[in-house]
Amino acid sequence: MKRTIYFDYNATTPLDPQVRAAMLPFFDEVWGNPSSIHQIGRRARALLDDARDRVAAGLACKSSEVVFTSGGTESSNLAVFGAARRLRNKGRHLITSSVEHHAVLHCFDYLERKEGFAVTRLPVDAEGRVSVEDFRHALRPDTVLASVMAANNETGTLQPVAEIGALCRERGVIFHTDAVQVFGKQPFASIHEFNADLVSICAHKFHGPKGAGALFIRSPLQPDPVQFGGAHENERRAGTENLPAIIGFTEALERFIRVPVFEAARLTPLTERLLATVQTLEGVHFRGARAARLANTLAFTVAGTDSIALLAALDMEGVCASSGSACSAGSLEPSHVMLAMGAPKAEANALVRFSLGRDTTPAEVEMVAGLLPQVIRQVQRRSS
Numbered sequence: 001m002k003r004t005i006y007f008d009y010n011a012t013t014p015l016d017p018q019v020r021a022a023m024l025p026f027f028d029e030v031w032g033n034p035s036s037i038h039q040i041g042r043r044a045r046a047l048l049d050d051a052r053d054r055v056a057a058g059l060a061c062k063s064s065e066v067v068f069t070s071g072g073t074e075s076s077n078l079a080v081f082g083a084a085r086r087l088r089n090k091g092r093h094l095i096t097s098s099v100e101h102h103a104v105l106h107c108f109d110y111l112e113r114k115e116g117f118a119v120t121r122l123p124v125d126a127e128g129r130v131s132v133e134d135f136r137h138a139l140r141p142d143t144v145l146a147s148v149m150a151a152n153n154e155t156g157t158l159q160p161v162a163e164i165g166a167l168c169r170e171r172g173v174i175f176h177t178d179a180v181q182v183f184g185k186q187p188f189a190s191i192h193e194f195n196a197d198l199v200s201i202c203a204h205k206f207h208g209p210k211g212a213g214a215l216f217i218r219s220p221l222q223p224d225p226v227q228f229g230g231a232h233e234n235e236r237r238a239g240t241e242n243l244p245a246i247i248g249f250t251e252a253l254e255r256f257i258r259v260p261v262f263e264a265a266r267l268t269p270l271t272e273r274l275l276a277t278v279q280t281l282e283g284v285h286f287r288g289a290r291a292a293r294l295a296n297t298l299a300f301t302v303a304g305t306d307s308i309a310l311l312a313a314l315d316m317e318g319v320c321a322s323s324g325s326a327c328s329a330g331s332l333e334p335s336h337v338m339l340a341m342g343a344p345k346a347e348a349n350a351l352v353r354f355s356l357g358r359d360t361t362p363a364e365v366e367m368v369a370g371l372l373p374q375v376i377r378q379v380q381r382r383s384s
């Protein structure tokens with residue numbers, strides 16, 4: 001049988017069997033609408049309220065500060081649009097970084113193009129890090145909102161969000177962080193560690209279901225809603241709650257966040273082993289941070305090739321990798337993250353990202369380290 005090696009845990013993770021088991025009753029036994037006032041609805045409501053309390057306990061915040069959403073994209077859209085629009089009469093200047101996920105970047109583009117906001121997009125260094133000093137200099141008297149991600153999905157680079165958040169608080173600026181990639185990967189005790197008013201979380205990045213997540217909204221902030229209808233989620237997110245997904249999210253959060261499911265001590269030597277191989281190859285450049293990084297992620301570019309050819313060649317060998325965010329994996333657009341980090345344009349669409357996880361074995365890593373030089377040489381030869 002042909003082997004399959006999954007090195008794409010930053011794109012998504014398999015649903016944990018125990019999380020799945022916790023979800024199952026919510027597809028049949030508990031099927032009521034939590035907004036119905038009869039007993040079937042009230043049962044669903046009680047379990048929805050209970051899930052919110054459990055998530056709040058896991059995050060160390062108030063239950064009223066948790067809004068259930070359909071995942072990372074929706075959480076970040078609600079955070080950025082909701083806060084900017086709520087604060088528009090106070091100021092029209094916004095700050096973000098040039099390496100955010102498109103779920104954040106495209107919101108800022110829209111606010112700038114269509115709604116009269118001015119946006120500063122901060123540069124990053126060669127490791128993909130925003131400078132706190134640059135951030136401080138970007139602050140203006142009319143700055144109302146900033147958004148900087150906690151860890152980058154393409155490179156695994158960690159951002160100094162706690163320091164940026166503290167600066168924002170000092171200056172009365174609302175701060176959002178897209179923390180989708182750090183939950184389950186970095187030690188976590190409390191949502192307040194980010195010093196953020198808004199934090200995006202997404203279940204399928206830590207063995208929960210797809211289409212589930214939350215936005216932490218620090219009280220008393222009330223972002224404008226982006227979705228209108230019923231009074232669900234305390235009038236912050238209209239639409240009947242997806243209870244099976246919410247239960248799966250809650251279960252995964254309880255199981256995999258406090259003790260990160262991505263074990264750094266086990267994964268660091270594995271990504272280091274792959275890095276050692278990458279560094280021996282001609283035309284191959286490591287792209288990321290050596291110290292402040294997610295232990296499971298390794299990104300590199302291959303001069304004279306492109307991501308699609310590289311990923312296809314790896315796939316032929318049974319290796320599932322990615323070129324960055326899953327949504328741009330099928331396109332030849334140069335990675336905005338690579339460009340921001342100073343990669344030459346020709347290499348910005350020749351990115352490979354390996355992201356390892358719970359079921360990755362040292363044997364798989366050895367296998368990939370063994371076949372990588374040949375696969376890369378082959379693609380380089382064909383491309384030239």
Ligand SMILES: Cc1ncc(COP(=O)(O)O)c(C=O)c1O
Pocket residue numbers: 010011070071072073074101103149151152153178180181202204211325326
């Ligand atoms: C950093 C980051 N933000 C947001 C998202 C979007 O999450 P989703 O597609 O599940 O809504 C992702 C997914 O890859 C991500 O990595």
